[in-house]
Amino acid sequence: MDKINSETLDRAQRRTETERLLSNIKSLPLIPKMMFEVTKFLQSPAPTTSGLARLVGRDQGLTAKILSVANSPLYGLQRKVTSLEFAIIVLGYKEISDIVSALSLAESIKSTSDKYFNHDEFWLHSMVVGSAAKGIAQNLGHMDLGSDAFVAGMLHELGIQLMHKYMHRQFEDICRKVWQQEESFSGAELDTLGMTHQELGKFLAERWNLPVVLCDTLSHHHSPGELNPRSVLAAVVHLADYMTQKLKIANVYWDENMQLDPSIVDTLQLSSQENLEKFILEYKDLFIETVFTIRM
């Protein structure tokens, strides 16, 4: 058998093993309690700003994160938000509820740092991509995306979290291969698991019953052009993620050498590749300031 055929066969076998492993995980996180309670509260007959602030405010860590997102220069709010109550007034119930969902879903699958995974860097990368996706969508006139861009950006690497937490040995194998420069991250993923973190992210997002457009964004955040029809949400998240590499700010090693999918020039109506390069550079200071705001 030639090398390519045996490689394809190996990967197919690995994939079957990974699928079996995924279906046997008994302890996948459920919908977080806070997300559930906020949704229920907002469906009550007369939700109030102070009531919502009281509910969310019970979790101080979450409150601090909401404020740092809302105040991050990339997110694009015109005013500084100093309290949860004021954040609810400025952003509205739906957007606050979306931010709570994204942050608590990411938190529900968090794991501790180790040699190949730095939790703080991971969190920073996710927050920056989420905030940038939201700000860029708004800047390009896609107001209809609302806070979905933040949610999708915040959760785009869900598959990495899943892999790190539930397939730890395989995660370490993949990272070792990448660190020893044997392979690219996606090549090592395919050789070890027969699938990529994009697919793993989609798997978990589907388990959580997240909207299809979000699941598709997770599975195509490296290749939005493969989606038919094209998705503005996936294009924006891809661009925000690519920018962390290009600008070398809040970048992570599993995204290294990430190629820009040229289809987004069209999807986001950026007129030309040169325009896109210019657009990216204009964001540099906002990325730097956002990292500073989130790290505070």
Ligand SMILES: [Fe+2]
């Ligand atoms: Fe990724």
Ligand SMILES: [Fe+2]
């Ligand atoms: Fe990323």
